[in-house]
Amino acid sequence: MSHIPPLDPNVAARKGFRESEERLKRFWKAVDVAEGEGGWAVTLDGRTPKTPAHAPLRLPTEAAARLAAGEWAAQGEFIDPATMPATRLASTAIDRVSQVREAVAEEIAAFAGSDLLCYLADHPTSLAVEQAREWTPWRDWAAIELGVVLEPAEGIRHRAQDPAAIARVRDLALRLDDFALTGLAMAAPLLGSAVLALALQRGLLSGEAAFDLSRLDEAFQERQWGVDAEAAERTAARRAEAVLLDRWFRALS
Template sequence: MREILKEAEAHIQDGYGRAQEHAKQPLPKRFYKEVSTDEVGGKHRVLLDGKPIKTPGKKTVEFPDPKLAQLVADEWAAAEEKIDPSKMPLTRLCNTIVESGEEHLQPVRAELLKYAGSDLLFYRADGPDSLVALQRQHWDAPLEMFEREYGAKFELVGGVMHVMQPQESLDKIDALVQRYGLFSAFAAMSITSITGSALLAIGLREGHFESEQVWTAAYVDENYQASQWGEDEQAMAARAFKRQDYDAAVRLFELLNPEV
């Protein structure tokens, strides 16, 4: 499964490290003058001097929503002398989605369910008490929502020892995930990979959580460690890069219904 999804997750795995590598390489010069959008057969495209943008695998990128196409067009238009992919998170995400294609939709849905079975929110610290309290503050409410809205109750455990979750609860999560179309599933996978929590990603997709709530919940442990030992400059830079990808996926959620 992980091999199938390698490309699907490539745009966020070790994102800061890849950005550093890109920084060492010469960026391509801007080769176009005009950026525009059009519609063909109900699909929307971004045009560079009248030619549609393509993925690295030469697939034409088509968007299900004109606002999404315009946001991607804005990223291309913002490039001045050089084209810097690290500053084009929506372009990178949409390229990943189109390049992967419908044949990878079901594997991505399956991977979301797999993550949900061993979610970040289940595994709690044994101490210190201040960290335990923070985890309860930010992680209990999302789990309570899933139980209240969907009847999905999960088991919590101290430490990292794996705990099997009730199959009935996982089936209810799967029913949500199976509704997701290509763009929603890949955006949810991106958020899951960034946050470590499929449940946070799914709750955000379903409109139960706010984006800042999810972002804060994802970094409870890291923020606690930083409060105790100080911030690590490289870790914070990596988080800032991931935040670009996170915001891109959230924006996609805002524009598209879950079936897309």
């Protein structure tokens, strides 16, 4: 079971905030950030809002605090948690990930054991060629730069990976602070890949590029058969999550 809530706005709106807060009226006029002990706080009329667990909403960098503060400033008459993804990430880091870092790192590492980049199509050939061309450089990067050596396979049959590679991903995750670790824990399931998540976190891939790499098979199927409106809406929502995570990591760096 995952130790962090999903980033999807509809689910997070239900789980990341208490029910009573979903229709809480805006009670502030001015939004700013302020540096203090432990980082940068969002301020509403000079006071720091609290996370769902009643901790101060304080982030490690000014840029990250301003990213969250922008969401508070953009609220209308009522607070809409679905429009506050950076605030949810910060609250998750403060309230939950800080308490279960080892378990969260294990969840991220598990994606290395079944990493999307290791499963090449056995047919059609054109898709397999595209996957090999686009994914091989990132597996090579993980091996050379991160020490994470993953072996590819054809088809959907599971291929066990070297436990040392999985352990290495876990160690890399644990080196991150709570806020970056939270972002990585959101990125790995979104992209289906620990490698792509780490490349995004390190700024080597944009959110758009990482997301496009994660859905080569979907894009291929869309080119063959087209795409309906519902599927396009789901894809757009997932792409928006990837873009938000990109902004999150850049604000933390």
